[in-house]
Each structure stands twice: as structure tokens, then as C-alpha cells.
Amino acid sequence: xxxxxxxxxxxxxxxxxxxxxxxxxxxxxxxxxxxxxxxxxxxxxxxxxxxxxxxxxxxxxxxxxxxxxxxxxxxxxxxxxxxxxxxxxxxxxxxxxxx
Numbered sequence: 001x002x003x004x005x006x007x008x009x010x011x012x013x014x015x016x017x018x019x020x021x022x023x024x025x026x027x028x029x030x031x032x033x034x035x036x037x038x039x040x041x042x043x044x045x046x047x048x049x050x051x052x053x054x055x056x057x058x059x060x061x062x063x064x065x066x067x068x069x070x071x072x073x074x075x076x077x078x079x080x081x082x083x084x085x086x087x088x089x090x091x092x093x094x095x096x097x098x099x
Contacts, residue, residue: 002087016044027055028098034061045075056097060085
């Protein structure tokens with residue numbers, strides 16, 4: 001809701017599978033939670049990359065640790081946020097990635 005109020009067109013999905021079925025929408029950026037019901041955010045990120053998708057990807061988690069952050073960096077995730085997320089920081093990061 002916050003990103004929509006800030007003028008961004010936001011699509012949401014209830015699962016990674018739903019998102020994969022809709023990736024043909026070619027989003028400018030993808031925000032993934034690490035813990036999703038069917039496929040974790042890391043696996044979805046790797047699936048997107050294996051399909052040739054190269055849009056920026058932001059991972060968020062409520063259970064982050066140093067190892068998880070390092071894994072995200074190794075994989076080439078564009079940004080990594082721990083919950084709770086500061087909305088202004090997220091918006092700034094998204095604007096930077098979209099510029």
C-alpha cells in the first residue's frame with residue numbers, strides 16, 4: 001500500500017508459483033520474502049535468473065542473519081532488508097535501483 005501511495009504500480013502474489021506464472025509481465029523490480037509458502041525467496045531468485053530474468057531483486061526477511069545476508073550478496077541480490085522495514089529506506093533503495 002505504501003509503494004502504491006508513492007506512485008508505484010505494484011502487483012502482489014500469494015505464492016512464488018503465482019509470481020512465476022505472471023513473470024511475463026516483465027516487472028521493473030521484484031521484492032521477495034525469503035520465507036514463502038511454497039518456494040523460498042532464494043530459490044525463486046535463482047529460478048528467475050536461470051530463466052534469463054535480470055531485473056533487480058530485493059529480498060526481505062524477518063529471520064535474517066549474517067549468513068543469510070552473505071548468501072544474498074553471493075547470489076547477486078540487489079538489496080536485502082530485515083523486517084521491520086523502514087518504508088523510506090525501502091523507497092530510496094527502489095528509486096536507486098530503478099534509476
